Amino acid sequence: MTTTCELCGAEASGRYLCERHTVKLAASLDALPALHAELAIHLVPRRTGPAELVTAGAAGPRSPLNEDVLDLVHGRHMTEVMESWREDVQRVRWPQHTPPPPAGLASACRWLAMELEWVVSHYPAAGDLAREVRELEDAALSIVGAPRPRPQRLGTCVAVGTDGVVCGAVVSRLPGQCRVTCRWCGYTYESERDWLMLLHLQPKESA
Known part of the structure; x- marks a missing residue:
């Protein structure tokens, strides 16, 4: 029975997430530790001058600390969420094993x-995991102000099907992604030979 993606409802070939959202989840898992480290820079606002003075009477109702960062970093919210997901996945996959000790976000x-x-x-x-990881990433990005990486168009799929016809679907990847599966025919590009084949067999533009 075909299972649809829990995030977008697209056909997922018996999996809980489609290939597109699997790739997004992989990218988010890779990005979270770096975002977590960058958040620490935003914990205390940068001074406006080299020796700014703060008088007792100048204090207002606004906290000098970014409370969102306090929750995500100092309050260990981001770390605790990801550690709890790791523990639950291990519990489901290997119920006979004891829970893993906390080892940090990365x-x-x-x-x-x-x-x-x-x-x-x-x-x-899997769908709930992907949603919560995306929420953590969005929360971090809203503070550090970094734009989401945009998919890079690599060309069209050059895999040949059993009928002898070239696939021709658009192939794209996120920056740094080393393994890409064509969403149309399912061919996976991951070896050096795959990437060279994709590059050299692109259709020539008409003059």
């Missing part, structure tokens, strides 16, 4: 990324 994200294929294929809460 470790939790890396572990989940390594188990991503199993997660999207067998973990019923």
Whole structure:
């Protein structure tokens, strides 16, 4: 029975997430640790001068600290959320194992990324995981002000199907992504040979 993506309703070939949202989740898991580190820079606002004086009478109702950053970083919200997801995935996949000890945000994200294929294929809460990871990333980006990376168009898929016809669907990837699966025919580009084939077999533009 075909399962539809829990995020967009697209056909997902028996998985909980479609290929597009699987790729997005992988990218978000990779981005969270760096965003977490960058958030610490925003914990205390930058001074307007080299020796700015703050008098007791100048204090207003607004906190000098970014309370959103306090929640995400100092309050360990981001870290605790990701560690809890790692613990739950392990509980479902290996119920006979004891829960993993807390190891920090980067470790939790890396572990989940390594188990991503199993997660999207067998973990019923994969959609909830993807939503919460996206919410954490959005919250961090709203503070640091970094734009989301945009997919790069690589060309058209050059894989040949069983009928001898070239696929021709558009192939794109996020910056730094090393493995891309064509959403139309399912061919995966990951080796150096794959990328060279994609590059050299692109249709020539008409003069």
